[in-house]
Amino acid sequence: MKKLLVLSGVLLVVVAVLAACGGNATEAPVVEQPTDAPTPTEAPAMPELSGDPLRGGLLYDNWIKVLGVETPAENQALWATQTTNTRNGTDTWRCKECHGWDYKGVDGAYGGGSHMTGFVGVFQVAGMDANEILAMLKGSTNPDHDFSAVMDEQALADLALFLSGYQFEGSAFINADKTITGGDLESGKAVFGENCTDCHGPQGTAINWKNDATPNYVGFLALDNPLETLHKVRFGQPGVADMPSLVDLGVTDAEYNDLIAYLQTLPTSSPITEGGRLYDNWIKAIGAEDMTTDQPLWATQTTNTRTGNDTWRCKECHGWDFKGVDGRYSSGSHMTGFPGILSAKDKPAEELLAALKGENHDFSAYLNDAQMDALVAFMQQTQDFAPFINDDKTVNGDAENGKVLYEGNCQACHAEDGKALDFDDGEGVEFVGTVAADNPWEVLNKIANGQPASAMTAGLNMEWTWQDFVDILAYIQTLPTE
Ligand code: HEC
Ligand code: HEC
Ligand code: HEC
Ligand code: HEC
Incomplete structure (x- = not known):
C-alpha cells in the first residue's frame, strides 16, 4: 500500500514538473482559429509527455x-556497424x-x-x-x-x-575497479533488510538466478557488476513483478551508496544448498552435457530400468529420503538395491570425498573441487525425514502457517492454486500440488535447497526452520493436483 502511494507521488511530481515546463494541453481552452489568421511563426508547444x-x-x-x-528476427540495425x-x-x-x-x-x-x-x-x-x-x-x-x-x-x-x-551518476561512488567509495554498512544492511531479505534471504543467497556452475547471488553480482546491481535495485528486475524499485520507495542517494557497499559484503556461495541441488540433479544444476553412458555401478542392478542422466543422479541411487534400499526406494520402479547415505552426516569430510572419488563411483571428472565440497557439506547435514513425513505420505505440519509462507514466497511464481508452472514434460500435468501429494520427500528437499537451474527460493537460506518447510509442504498438499 505504502509502495503504491509513493509511486503515485513520483508520477505526480513528474506530471507537475512537465506541466510547469511546457503548456498543459488538457487545460488549454480550445480556440477556434479564424481562417484569415496569420500562420503562427512559433512552432506550437510540444505536447506534454506523460x-x-x-x-x-x-x-x-x-x-x-x-x-x-x-x-x-534480425539483430538491431546499428549492431552491424561495430565488431x-x-x-x-x-x-x-x-x-x-x-x-x-x-x-x-x-x-x-x-x-x-x-x-x-x-x-x-x-x-x-x-x-x-x-x-x-x-x-x-x-x-x-x-x-x-x-x-x-x-x-x-x-x-x-x-x-x-x-x-x-x-x-544516476553511479561513478559518484562506484570506482572503475568496482570497489565502492564510502557507504555506511549498517545503513546498507538496514535498507537490505527492509526491502530485499523477504525474497533473497538475510545473506542474499536464497535465490540463485543462474545455474550452479557459477551461482549468481546478490553478493556475487554486487562484486561482479555493481553498476548493474545499482540499476536493478533502483528500478527492479524485468519480469519479476514484485521486486521493488527503490526509486519508487524514495531511497536517498547516500542510501544507494550504503546498500551497494553492503551488498558487496554478502557471500558468493552457499555450499549446503548448492550441494542439495547437486544431489538432486548435478547435470542440470551445473548445465553439464547429457551423459551418453550409464553410471558404471548401474549395470550391477537390474530393477531400475532408467538410462543415461538419471543413472548419474545421487538421488536416483540413494533416495530423496537418503535411505536407499532401506527407504522409499526399497521397491517400485526406482528400486536399485543401493545403500543410503544418511550415515554420512557423522563421517569426516575426507572420507566422504574419498567415496565421491571411489572406484566406479568417481564424480571428480565432472564436478570441480567446490562442487565436491558442496556435496560433502550437504551430506553432513542431511537428516532423517521420518519425524516430518509419515509412510502414508501425510505430513506433520501446520497448513495454516504453511499457507502464509506460501502466499508470501511461492505464490509469485507458482500462483495461488499452484498451477502456474507445470513440471510434466509429457502428456500429463504436474503442479506443486501434484508433486507434494505424490512425493513429499522430494518436495521437502526442494523447499530446503531450491530447484536446480531455476531462480526458486532455497528455504535453508531464508529465516525459516525445518518445521516451516514441513508446514509449507502440508499446505501445498491441499492444492489441486490436476
Ligand atoms: C545497437 C545499439 C543500440 C541500441 C540497442 C540502442 N541504441 Fe541508442 N544509440 C545507439 C547509437 C549508435 C546512437 C548514436 C546514433 C547517432 O546519432 O548516429 C544512439 C543514440 C541514442 C540516443 C541519443 C544520444 C545523443 O546524445 O544523441 C539516445 C537517447 C538513445 N540512443 C537511447 C536509446 C534507448 C532508450 C535504447 C533502447 C530502447 C537504445 N538507445 C538502444 C545505439 C543503440
Ligand atoms: C518479491 C521478491 C523480491 C524482492 C523483494 C527483491 N527481489 Fe531481487 N530478485 C527476485 C527474483 C525472483 C529474482 C530472479 C529473477 C530472474 O530470474 O530473472 C531477483 C533478481 C535480483 C537480481 C539479479 C538480477 C539479474 O538478473 O542480474 C538482483 C541484483 C537483485 N534481485 C537484487 C535485489 C535487491 C538488492 C533487493 C532489495 C532492494 C531485491 N532484489 C528485492 C525477487 C525479489
Ligand atoms: C549408480 C548409483 C549411484 C549413484 C548415481 C551415486 N551413488 Fe553413491 N553409492 C552407490 C553405491 C552402490 C555405494 C556403495 C559403495 C560402493 O559400492 O561404492 C555408494 C556409496 C556412496 C557413499 C558412501 C556411503 C557412506 O555412507 O559413506 C557416499 C557418501 C555416496 N555414495 C554419495 C553419493 C553422491 C553425493 C552421489 C552423487 C554425486 C552419488 N553417491 C551417486 C551408488 C551410487
Ligand atoms: C522465483 C520463482 C520461484 C519461486 C519464488 C518458487 N519457485 Fe518453485 N519452481 C520454480 C520453477 C521455475 C520451477 C520449475 C523448474 C523446472 O521446470 O525445472 C519450480 C519447481 C518447483 C517444484 C517442483 C519441482 C519438480 O521438479 O518436481 C516444487 C515442489 C516447487 N517449485 C515448490 C515451491 C515452493 C514450495 C516455493 C516457496 C517456498 C517455491 N517453489 C518458490 C520457481 C519458483
Missing part, C-alpha cells in the same frame, strides 16, 4: 522481457547493451571488454526535454535508431522520461 519513468528504467534494462514480446561485441539476438536490442549500465557507453564501463561496442552514452540527454529524447528513439538523429516499429508509443515515452529525469 508516463512512468520507473517502467522506463526497466525497459532500458530489457524491454523485450518487460513487454513480453518476441525478439525481432567488438559478438553477442546476438535479444542482447543487440537492449538499450543497456549499447549504452551501458552507467549510461555512458564507450566513455564508461563498456569502453573495453566483451560488452564494448564503441557506441555513445545517453547520460548527456539527462535533463533534456523528454519529447526531444522521444524523437531520438524514433530515429530523429539516425533512422537506424527508430524503435517505434518494435515498441508502442507508451513504452517509448516511459523510456524518454527515464532518460530525461531518472539517470
Whole structure:
C-alpha cells in the first residue's frame, strides 16, 4: 500500500514538473482559429509527455522481457556497424547493451571488454526535454535508431522520461575497479533488510538466478557488476513483478551508496544448498552435457530400468529420503538395491570425498573441487525425514502457517492454486500440488535447497526452520493436483 502511494507521488511530481515546463494541453481552452489568421511563426508547444519513468528504467534494462514480446528476427540495425561485441539476438536490442549500465557507453564501463561496442552514452540527454529524447528513439538523429516499429508509443515515452529525469551518476561512488567509495554498512544492511531479505534471504543467497556452475547471488553480482546491481535495485528486475524499485520507495542517494557497499559484503556461495541441488540433479544444476553412458555401478542392478542422466543422479541411487534400499526406494520402479547415505552426516569430510572419488563411483571428472565440497557439506547435514513425513505420505505440519509462507514466497511464481508452472514434460500435468501429494520427500528437499537451474527460493537460506518447510509442504498438499 505504502509502495503504491509513493509511486503515485513520483508520477505526480513528474506530471507537475512537465506541466510547469511546457503548456498543459488538457487545460488549454480550445480556440477556434479564424481562417484569415496569420500562420503562427512559433512552432506550437510540444505536447506534454506523460508516463512512468520507473517502467522506463526497466525497459532500458530489457524491454523485450518487460513487454513480453518476441525478439525481432534480425539483430538491431546499428549492431552491424561495430565488431567488438559478438553477442546476438535479444542482447543487440537492449538499450543497456549499447549504452551501458552507467549510461555512458564507450566513455564508461563498456569502453573495453566483451560488452564494448564503441557506441555513445545517453547520460548527456539527462535533463533534456523528454519529447526531444522521444524523437531520438524514433530515429530523429539516425533512422537506424527508430524503435517505434518494435515498441508502442507508451513504452517509448516511459523510456524518454527515464532518460530525461531518472539517470544516476553511479561513478559518484562506484570506482572503475568496482570497489565502492564510502557507504555506511549498517545503513546498507538496514535498507537490505527492509526491502530485499523477504525474497533473497538475510545473506542474499536464497535465490540463485543462474545455474550452479557459477551461482549468481546478490553478493556475487554486487562484486561482479555493481553498476548493474545499482540499476536493478533502483528500478527492479524485468519480469519479476514484485521486486521493488527503490526509486519508487524514495531511497536517498547516500542510501544507494550504503546498500551497494553492503551488498558487496554478502557471500558468493552457499555450499549446503548448492550441494542439495547437486544431489538432486548435478547435470542440470551445473548445465553439464547429457551423459551418453550409464553410471558404471548401474549395470550391477537390474530393477531400475532408467538410462543415461538419471543413472548419474545421487538421488536416483540413494533416495530423496537418503535411505536407499532401506527407504522409499526399497521397491517400485526406482528400486536399485543401493545403500543410503544418511550415515554420512557423522563421517569426516575426507572420507566422504574419498567415496565421491571411489572406484566406479568417481564424480571428480565432472564436478570441480567446490562442487565436491558442496556435496560433502550437504551430506553432513542431511537428516532423517521420518519425524516430518509419515509412510502414508501425510505430513506433520501446520497448513495454516504453511499457507502464509506460501502466499508470501511461492505464490509469485507458482500462483495461488499452484498451477502456474507445470513440471510434466509429457502428456500429463504436474503442479506443486501434484508433486507434494505424490512425493513429499522430494518436495521437502526442494523447499530446503531450491530447484536446480531455476531462480526458486532455497528455504535453508531464508529465516525459516525445518518445521516451516514441513508446514509449507502440508499446505501445498491441499492444492489441486490436476
Ligand atoms: C545497437 C545499439 C543500440 C541500441 C540497442 C540502442 N541504441 Fe541508442 N544509440 C545507439 C547509437 C549508435 C546512437 C548514436 C546514433 C547517432 O546519432 O548516429 C544512439 C543514440 C541514442 C540516443 C541519443 C544520444 C545523443 O546524445 O544523441 C539516445 C537517447 C538513445 N540512443 C537511447 C536509446 C534507448 C532508450 C535504447 C533502447 C530502447 C537504445 N538507445 C538502444 C545505439 C543503440
Ligand atoms: C518479491 C521478491 C523480491 C524482492 C523483494 C527483491 N527481489 Fe531481487 N530478485 C527476485 C527474483 C525472483 C529474482 C530472479 C529473477 C530472474 O530470474 O530473472 C531477483 C533478481 C535480483 C537480481 C539479479 C538480477 C539479474 O538478473 O542480474 C538482483 C541484483 C537483485 N534481485 C537484487 C535485489 C535487491 C538488492 C533487493 C532489495 C532492494 C531485491 N532484489 C528485492 C525477487 C525479489
Ligand atoms: C549408480 C548409483 C549411484 C549413484 C548415481 C551415486 N551413488 Fe553413491 N553409492 C552407490 C553405491 C552402490 C555405494 C556403495 C559403495 C560402493 O559400492 O561404492 C555408494 C556409496 C556412496 C557413499 C558412501 C556411503 C557412506 O555412507 O559413506 C557416499 C557418501 C555416496 N555414495 C554419495 C553419493 C553422491 C553425493 C552421489 C552423487 C554425486 C552419488 N553417491 C551417486 C551408488 C551410487
Ligand atoms: C522465483 C520463482 C520461484 C519461486 C519464488 C518458487 N519457485 Fe518453485 N519452481 C520454480 C520453477 C521455475 C520451477 C520449475 C523448474 C523446472 O521446470 O525445472 C519450480 C519447481 C518447483 C517444484 C517442483 C519441482 C519438480 O521438479 O518436481 C516444487 C515442489 C516447487 N517449485 C515448490 C515451491 C515452493 C514450495 C516455493 C516457496 C517456498 C517455491 N517453489 C518458490 C520457481 C519458483
